[in-house]
Amino acid sequence: MHELAIAESVVSAVLERTGGRVSVVRLRVGRLAGVVPDALMFCFELAAAGTALEGAALEIEERAGEARCRDCDSRFSMRDAFLLCDCGSADVELLSGRELQVTSVEVA
């Protein structure tokens, strides 16, 4: 359950930069980031309880895994964590999918 530690990091990152009075916290979470959005939602409520973020809503924007094949130069969406192109090459560059960021907050 590392989502609790992630949620605590979200709360502390937002509190540091805003000092509370936040009604919405927005995150960008890549599908390959190793974080389960539902579990993170659940943990955020726990982590925010008793802080200035208590009651704030969490909005998660999921980002699909995108990659580029260095051999055939095609870009493709990743269905799983395999760094493999349909052309058979494993020389693949990951373009997105590992994001784990607080993008913005709604402050009063």
Added chain:
Amino acid sequence: MCSTCGCGDSDVRVTTPGAATTDGHGHGEHSHDAEHGHGERSHDHVHPEPDDELRTHTLELEVAVLAKNDGLAARNRVWLAERGITALNLMSSPGAGKTTLLERTIAATHRAVSVIEGDQETLFDAERIRAAGARAVQVNTGAGCHLDAMMVSRALEQLRPEPKSIVFIENVGNLVCPALFDLGELRKVVVISVTEGDDKPLKYPHMFAAADLVVINKTDLLPYVDFDIERLTADARKLNPDVQLVPVSAKTGDNLEAWLAWLT
């Protein structure tokens, strides 16, 4: 959870076996004012007029969620590099043989070795390492399922590793959570034992994607289990094309020289 700041390390204990020092809650250098800088106390924000209460505005942050951990990890990495210390983050499921591999390694290597042991509870592993002849501190994470950069920073303060030595950070046995947390290590090593099955890279892709080296342990048991080293290798490389794999038996010492060669 820490009641002041909501950080999750209130149950973490760092202990040197045989010494009287237990760092209980001990936020150490983790000062609430400086590190967490809760703005509501520093009053660097503007209090809006009552009429503005219902109006909100969007504040763009674009900050990495794990930025604090990554910053501490970077600090650990610099601290280790300045002393020529090689730090390796050892990860596996519980019982894969990390501690046995370390006992063997301590006996076989000429470099000074010290160990940070991570477990939810007990000093068992740190005591095994000490009995094997190396210095060790135990980090007990309580409910925590992984080590983070702050715990390692506190453990390094107690461990005081020798310059140019090797520090093994034996993470909490878990193939999921430790993959996400940078500790400041030079390399990540995943230990998988043949009794766990060769399907683990596909089941736990994040862990294998993060690894620099996969040690396949308990090869002495290969005659008794269905474990296909070729399959494990192929699957691990699908996730991580550059990963190296070394089969060993920490129990018998078979092929240990390949692991020791990788270490140097």
